[in-house]
Amino acid sequence: MTLIAGAVAVITLYLLLQMFRAANPAALARAIRFGGGVLALAVAAFTGLRGELVVAIPLGFFGAGLLGWTPLANAGFGNLGGLFGGGAAPASGQTSRVRSQFLDMRLDHDTGQLGGQIVAGPHAGRDLGEFDLPSLLAMVPTFDAESVALLESYLDRRFPAWRQNAQGDAAGGQRRPAASGKMTAEEAYQILGLQPGAGRDDISRAHKSLMKKLHPDQGGSNYLAARVNEAKDTLLRTHNG
Numbered sequence: 001m002t003l004i005a006g007a008v009a010v011i012t013l014y015l016l017l018q019m020f021r022a023a024n025p026a027a028l029a030r031a032i033r034f035g036g037g038v039l040a041l042a043v044a045a046f047t048g049l050r051g052e053l054v055v056a057i058p059l060g061f062f063g064a065g066l067l068g069w070t071p072l073a074n075a076g077f078g079n080l081g082g083l084f085g086g087g088a089a090p091a092s093g094q095t096s097r098v099r100s101q102f103l104d105m106r107l108d109h110d111t112g113q114l115g116g117q118i119v120a121g122p123h124a125g126r127d128l129g130e131f132d133l134p135s136l137l138a139m140v141p142t143f144d145a146e147s148v149a150l151l152e153s154y155l156d157r158r159f160p161a162w163r164q165n166a167q168g169d170a171a172g173g174q175r176r177p178a179a180s181g182k183m184t185a186e187e188a189y190q191i192l193g194l195q196p197g198a199g200r201d202d203i204s205r206a207h208k209s210l211m212k213k214l215h216p217d218q219g220g221s222n223y224l225a226a227r228v229n230e231a232k233d234t235l236l237r238t239h240n241g
Helices: 002-022 025-049 053-066 078-082 133-142 145-158 185-192 200-213 222-240
Strands: 095-099 103-108 114-118
Touching (some): 114 145, 185 222
Antiparallel strands (some): 095 103
């Protein structure tokens, strides 16, 4: 029985590690933050019932901060959640938009969620979320290089392990996006999620916020990060001019 229990434990640990490795980094971070917040509140409640308020009160504030409860900001504890990504600022509703010949991609500033729609070809008008991984990979040979780069960014977030699992790097991992020409101010505003005429401070804030969303630990994309940098430079040159 001991041998069987040990084998089950090893198999269970292996499966958990595989799930952890394939998990979306952003979703995993949110799950860890939520679990930590719930655990901290539970321990705070337990210690509070035992009369240990000196421990229970700060631990309760800490757990609530991890869960992003905004009332804590007024009590001076907002930064506790911020250390772990909680206590975020109120939703701005801003989105960034990057368009290529075949795809129209949108990045939500508040959630970091990347989505897209096909705008040309036999699947025009359909959302990328309607397709599974094999179907998306099958579209690659019909896309131009810039659209492939955008699709890869989407796949990196939705299917974190797709590159390792793709047969022979079917998505053309060695293909590089061709230069799409000089970025216009209109495109730059769309990429940063800003209205035309936004000031330098707004441009810098939007750029900084997006670069955090596109960090590799958040399932980011080097291609999208490059486009965000180009958008900032384009608009700052316009202001300087």
